[in-house]
Amino acid sequence: AAPHGFRALDCDSVRHYVAARPPLQQRVGPPASVDSWTVREVGDGNINFVFIVEGPAGALCIKQALPYVRCVGESWPLTQDRVRIETEALAEEAAVCPEHVPAVYLYDKAMCLIAMRYLAPPFIILRRGLVAGATYPRLAGHLAAFLASSLFHTSAIKLNTTAFRQKQAQFANDEMCRLTEQVIFTEPYIKADNNHWTSPQLDADVAALQSDVAAKVAVSRLKAAFVGQPQALLHGDLHTGSIMVTAEETAVIDPEFAFYGPIAFDVAKILANLLLCYFSLDGHEAAAGAGSRQAQREWLLATLRDTWTGFVAAFTRLWDAHGGAGDLYPAALAGPAGGPVLAALQADFFAQLWGETVAFMGAFVIRRLVGIAHVADMDSIADADTRAACERRALHFGRRMLVEAAAGFTSIEALAEAAVAA
Ligand code: ADP
Ligand code: SR1
Ligand code: MG
Ligand code: MG
Ligand code: MG
Incomplete structure (x- = not known):
């Protein structure tokens, strides 16, 4: 009530x-x-x-x-x-x-x-700007900074575990998490009334997904991480509709799904939404003329790469400077920045994070094509056959990311190249 x-x-x-x-x-x-x-x-x-x-x-x-x-x-x-x-x-x-x-x-x-604060024009929702064909040269740097600072400072790399557990309780956010579990990690893989897709064009693709054992195993692993891997205070819904931009500024809104979960969830959600936009561009180009979105295509791929690499660099800088005080990797165990133990811990951390990020990206792409909530990037392609062709390419690439994760995509550069070739 x-x-x-x-x-x-x-x-x-x-x-x-x-x-x-x-x-x-x-x-x-x-x-x-x-x-x-x-x-x-x-x-x-x-x-x-x-x-x-x-x-x-x-x-x-x-x-x-x-x-x-x-x-x-x-x-x-x-x-x-x-x-x-x-x-x-x-x-x-x-x-x-x-x-x-x-x-x-x-x-x-x-x-x-x-x-x-009212984020007045020229602030615009990033997804809307992208659909209209805009590019934002400062976006990757801003996203990297936002992700690194919001995630690092709320993690137990920075905090003592008493404060960390107190914040977990503060942000339990049960109902919102249950919504995510339902609409992202379950429904797209089963028959559910909420699901919809471009039909009949994608009927066979969706039927294949919903009888795909490897996809069901992979997405269940992600749901387990979502439920049982509290690493940091996540934004929880960091797609391109939760970001407002100008040429100079980036503001992140709408953290109502915030909770303590796997860091890869936030990182992957924004990268996946950039990728959804990338896969929509053929459809927008079909209406506006060949080559009309080529500069945006290249910028999106660069932004994908620079957001990940910038995030890793910024998170590492924060860890080097402040990690010793937290309970997860205390200075007594990890040694100084630049030393072999901390370097090994960081390499292990980011290797695991990369694999989880790729898999979550796959789940986020899939849910926006098959599940309850779609994206304007695709929905605004008026011709259904053209839209379905973009969505099919994204769906199959999403399935590859979900199932293959780090084994199939060894780096962000390899992932970006694979998206171009998909
Ligand atoms: P919801 O939780 O329903 O997704 P949002 O917080 O994303 O709601 O807000 C919905 C829309 O309202 C945004 O897409 C944006 O257009 C507008 N909006 C939200 N917050 C602001 C703000 N601070 N300044 C300007 N517009 C905003
Ligand atoms: C009922 S599902 C609605 C979706 O919109 C929000 O922005 C979240 O992504 C949620 O999954
Ligand atoms: Mg919103
Ligand atoms: Mg919201
Ligand atoms: Mg999503």
């Missing part, structure tokens, strides 16, 4: 909500100007409602969680505690990389809402 005092807002009631709270009201305009404020509901995500309030002094963003999944309706109830999780995860991220998250102005527990 919704908390006592909860009511769902609409554009009109949002205006009054903001006007009645001086710290919010002052950001938008003086009380006398309230009637001239504009309010728009802009939520284009699957789960929540998002309002932008603008007035003479400025603007702010209000995100409210209703007690169900927006894209499904009241038949899929969902905990509104997800707003607390999002607020507390944004605070954790802001503590280590404030330049990459929106400032939070207010968390209202009873109303299940957050008031935060």
Whole structure:
């Protein structure tokens, strides 16, 4: 049940909500100007409602969680505690990389809402920018920095294990994790009412996936890691629809799925979504003309490579500087940065992380083609045969990543080359 005092807002009631709270009201305009404020509901995500309030002094963003999944309706109830999780995860991220998250102005527990900075145009959702053909030269560096800092500082490489376990309890996020377990790691591999795909073009491909023993084993291994491998506080839903960009800046929004899980989950989710965009480009080029997306294609592959290599480099720098204080690899055991023990520990850590990242990438590509939630990168290809050709190529490459993992893809460069050849 919704908390006592909860009511769902609409554009009109949002205006009054903001006007009645001086710290919010002052950001938008003086009380006398309230009637001239504009309010728009802009939520284009699957789960929540998002309002932008603008007035003479400025603007702010209000995100409210209703007690169900927006894209499904009241038949899929969902905990509104997800707003607390999002607020507390944004605070954790802001503590280590404030330049990459929106400032939070207010968390209202009873109303299940957050008031935060409005990321005004030219900020755009990355997925939308990519579908429109844009490139973002600073994106890889920003993603690498966000991933490394948010994941390292919440891991037991940095923290003592008492603090680490306390944070795990704080971010248990059971219902949101169960949603992920269902829609990412189970449903695409079975017959499920939520599933859909470009039909009839992909019917045989989906039937093959759903009777693919190796894929079922591989995805079950990933689900076990998701459930039983708490390594760091994850964002939990780091796809290209959770990132807002300009030519200069990158802001990560929407960490309502945050929980303690495998580091590879976050790294893989963003890489997989870049790859989904890459595989969609043939379809967009078919409509816009041969060669029209070639520069974007090359930039996407470079961004894929640079995000992974930049993440490893940044995480290693943080580990060298701060790892000795944490309980996982204490200085007494690991020795100094540059020494043989720490170098061996780091090599072992990143080798395992790479294999898990490739496999998770496979699962994330597959769920967006077969499961409940698809991506605009593919959906915006109007011609169904053209779209299906892009999706089939992605689906088969996703299956390869899922099943072969590090054995099939020895490096990010090899993976990028294989995507080109797929
Ligand atoms: P959901 O949890 O439903 O996916 P999101 O947090 O992803 O919701 O927000 C949905 C949409 O609302 C985003 O795609 C974006 O267009 C807009 N949005 C969310 N937060 C902001 C913000 N701080 N500034 C500007 N637009 C935002
Ligand atoms: C009901 S599934 C909706 C999906 O959208 C969110 O962004 C998550 O990715 C979730 O799996
Ligand atoms: Mg979202
Ligand atoms: Mg969300
Ligand atoms: Mg995904």
